[in-house]
Amino acid sequence: MSAPQQPSQDAILAALAAQSTATRRAPPQTKGYAELAAGAPASLTTGLEAAGGADALVNSRKIYCPRGGCNAVVLQPGVGEWVEAEPGILPTHPGSPFPAESSTAAYWLVRGSPFAFDNVGFSRPDAAAALPDFAPGADAGKKVKWLICAECDLGPLGWSFEGGSDAWLAVDRLRYAAEPKA
Numbered sequence: 001m002s003a004p005q006q007p008s009q010d011a012i013l014a015a016l017a018a019q020s021t022a023t024r025r026a027p028p029q030t031k032g033y034a035e036l037a038a039g040a041p042a043s044l045t046t047g048l049e050a051a052g053g054a055d056a057l058v059n060s061r062k063i064y065c066p067r068g069g070c071n072a073v074v075l076q077p078g079v080g081e082w083v084e085a086e087p088g089i090l091p092t093h094p095g096s097p098f099p100a101e102s103s104t105a106a107y108w109l110v111r112g113s114p115f116a117f118d119n120v121g122f123s124r125p126d127a128a129a130a131l132p133d134f135a136p137g138a139d140a141g142k143k144v145k146w147l148i149c150a151e152c153d154l155g156p157l158g159w160s161f162e163g164g165s166d167a168w169l170a171v172d173r174l175r176y177a178a179e180p181k182a
């Protein structure tokens, strides 16, 4: 009688590779802001009866890092509140991956940060940065902290202030789930 034949190391590695391919999750189906802008804010939001009786619009789609292939989830549906402000709040740099700021300058207000986010990093307080006076939350006495993707460091996606619990994300610097939350 011969001993049962052991699988070769190559066969084991091939099996493991096949398994990991099968269990790897398909990338999320997403759209850039430009594809949704024409219908905004309805294409991006759903109404929420906010405390105090005022209606707030909150994000109806899961929000992702804008970098192709990163796919980090930034915000779950229902967490960001749609607020409009003048454009030109976030700094732009030549060669940045972000689109030119759209005429609808809107932002997602996220209260209770950083714990409200899924994958967002905050920079150290930036003593050299100053936001325009019209920026939501702007307070000349507070240092700016930039929001970046926690997975790939792309940013700034938005801003917050040292010591503050609110944060703002630029709607046009993000990607969105192709379908709103059911």
Ligand SMILES: [Zn+2]
Binding pocket: 065, 066, 067, 070, 071, 072, 149, 150, 151, 152, 153, 154
């Ligand atoms: Zn990322």
